[in-house]
Amino acid sequence: MTTVTTRTVTYPADGLTMVGHLALPAGAGRRPAVLIGPEGPGLNDFQRRRADALAELGYVALAFDINGGRWFTDPQEMLARLTPLLADPDRMRGIGHAALDVLRAEPRTDPDRIAAIGYGTGGAIGLELGRDGVNLRAIGTVNGLTTGRPGEAARIRCPVWAGVGSEDPIMPAEQRDAFAAEMQAAGVDWRLVVYGGALHAFHHPPVDQPADQTVLPGVGYHPKHAQRAWRDIIDLLAECLPVTE
Amino acid sequence: MTTVTTRTVTYPADGLTMVGHLALPAGAGRRPAVLIGPEGPGLNDFQRRRADALAELGYVALAFDINGGRWFTDPQEMLARLTPLLADPDRMRGIGHAALDVLRAEPRTDPDRIAAIGYGTGGAIGLELGRDGVNLRAIGTVNGLTTGRPGEAARIRCPVWAGVGSEDPIMPAEQRDAFAAEMQAAGVDWRLVVYGGALHAFHHPPVDQPADQTVLPGVGYHPKHAQRAWRDIIDLLAECLPVTE
Numbered sequence: 001m002t003t004v005t006t007r008t009v010t011y012p013a014d015g016l017t018m019v020g021h022l023a024l025p026a027g028a029g030r031r032p033a034v035l036i037g038p039e040g041p042g043l044n045d046f047q048r049r050r051a052d053a054l055a056e057l058g059y060v061a062l063a064f065d066i067n068g069g070r071w072f073t074d075p076q077e078m079l080a081r082l083t084p085l086l087a088d089p090d091r092m093r094g095i096g097h098a099a100l101d102v103l104r105a106e107p108r109t110d111p112d113r114i115a116a117i118g119y120g121t122g123g124a125i126g127l128e129l130g131r132d133g134v135n136l137r138a139i140g141t142v143n144g145l146t147t148g149r150p151g152e153a154a155r156i157r158c159p160v161w162a163g164v165g166s167e168d169p170i171m172p173a174e175q176r177d178a179f180a181a182e183m184q185a186a187g188v189d190w191r192l193v194v195y196g197g198a199l200h201a202f203h204h205p206p207v208d209q210p211a212d213q214t215v216l217p218g219v220g221y222h223p224k225h226a227q228r229a230w231r232d233i234i235d236l237l238a239e240c241l242p243v244t245e
Numbered sequence: 246m247t248t249v250t251t252r253t254v255t256y257p258a259d260g261l262t263m264v265g266h267l268a269l270p271a272g273a274g275r276r277p278a279v280l281i282g283p284e285g286p287g288l289n290d291f292q293r294r295r296a297d298a299l300a301e302l303g304y305v306a307l308a309f310d311i312n313g314g315r316w317f318t319d320p321q322e323m324l325a326r327l328t329p330l331l332a333d334p335d336r337m338r339g340i341g342h343a344a345l346d347v348l349r350a351e352p353r354t355d356p357d358r359i360a361a362i363g364y365g366t367g368g369a370i371g372l373e374l375g376r377d378g379v380n381l382r383a384i385g386t387v388n389g390l391t392t393g394r395p396g397e398a399a400r401i402r403c404p405v406w407a408g409v410g411s412e413d414p415i416m417p418a419e420q421r422d423a424f425a426a427e428m429q430a431a432g433v434d435w436r437l438v439v440y441g442g443a444l445h446a447f448h449h450p451p452v453d454q455p456a457d458q459t460v461l462p463g464v465g466y467h468p469k470h471a472q473r474a475w476r477d478i479i480d481l482l483a484e485c486l487p488v489t490e
């Protein structure tokens with residue numbers, strides 16, 4: 001018996017029609033709310049289930065879309081979309097703001113208590129919302145340890161939690177160090193968890209992978225660290241965005 | 246109303262008489278047990294209260310001693326004791342084994358379910374127990390990211406969780422990297438949390454600090470990260486050493 005209600009939401013952003021997944025907790029009143037940003041290939045059932053899990057904990061949760069309803073299985077096609085997107089903070093912010101507007105328009109959402117969590121590209125978008133000065137209660141980013149335009153990190157006013165695999169070739173040590181240095185120089189309340197031995201996309205098993213296609217090099221599932229990273233996200237939300245009736 | 250029982254325990258180690266603090270949970274049966282290693286100045290009430298807090302969660306907990314009952318307020322005196330100790334894995338192991346023997350001799354302790362957590366020097370001692378092949382369920386170390394003798398980390402058979410302040414001059418980035426590389430090369434299940442902006446000894450307020458003496462440079466309390474590091478330790482124990490009646 002679940003008391004969570006879910007709804008598919010479509011909305012325009014970045015010239016596309018985005019297809020998000022909104023999950024509402026039991027009850028009737030306003031609740032703290034969480035944006036969930038998916039990784040580069042797109043929104044998938046793992047992120048939708050994370051929204052459902054947060055709704056079970058009492059949050060309004062929107063797993064948002066970044067690719068207009070598409071899930072890329074072809075790495076080249078994915079990179080063709082992501083490379084220019086990740087180089088353009090304004091486009092990332094546009095995608096994040098569109099999702100934020102959907103979340104804020106939901107009557108169950110307490111618009112003053114919103115956190116952004118995300119994975120890879122979705123985490124980078126949460127950080128850009130922070131650098132845009134959006135009033136968030138927390139930013140959690142797994143694998144998305146992207147730096148921003150000079151000086152803008154000082155506009156982040158909430159705790160930032162970041163997690164990454166130690167062996168992730170897409171977020172190597174130099175990138176982690178650059179991210180940490182940006183946060184520290186900006187006076188942000190930040191933390192970084194390095195999950196030993198984990199690769200990129202360690203946080204979920206491979207999905208929708210055609211049998212004739214290998215995953216990208218440096219990508220791999222790590223069940224233990226996947227569970228720990230989720231526990232760490234839940235702890236972040238419990239600290240910064242406690243659910244109170 | 247507390248149901249925790251505490252006891253001062255004295256035992257010989259490293260040519261000294263150690264004075265530890267043992268805390269027992271409510272009930273009568275065997276329980277998982279935790280060694281708590283103090284930082285360099287010695288065992289103090291913060292660590293004793295941590296033992297009590299773990300006992301409230303259902304663990305047998307021993308906050309052990311490293312300095313023969315002394316708490317050093319004079320940095321020079323402290324370094325005179327610690328510098329040779331930290332350079333000698335066998336002496337560190339001796340101090341750890343003596344504490345482990347006390348913990349195992351307690352009838353409430355389940356000798357097959359023991360974890361070691363520690364701070365600074367106390368964390369380094371927990372790591373040395375692991376490198377000595379002791380059957381531990383988890384090792385948690387705050388600020389003590391010391392490397393060991395070549396090859397011995399491969400004897401660590403439990404998850405290792407490590408935490409450190411990003412601005413800790415006593416555990417700088419090179420030391421963190423060397424520690425991570427040792428764990429990774431040894432195939433250990435490891436994690437490292439970098440607490441942004443935190444200095445050394447960030448995990449508790451200054452204690453017993455004479456008014457005419459400044460703390461060591463690079464040392465400072467960080468209330469938020471202190472709470473987070475404790476939460477992280479509790480999560481580690483919940484994962485690796487769950488309390489079951």
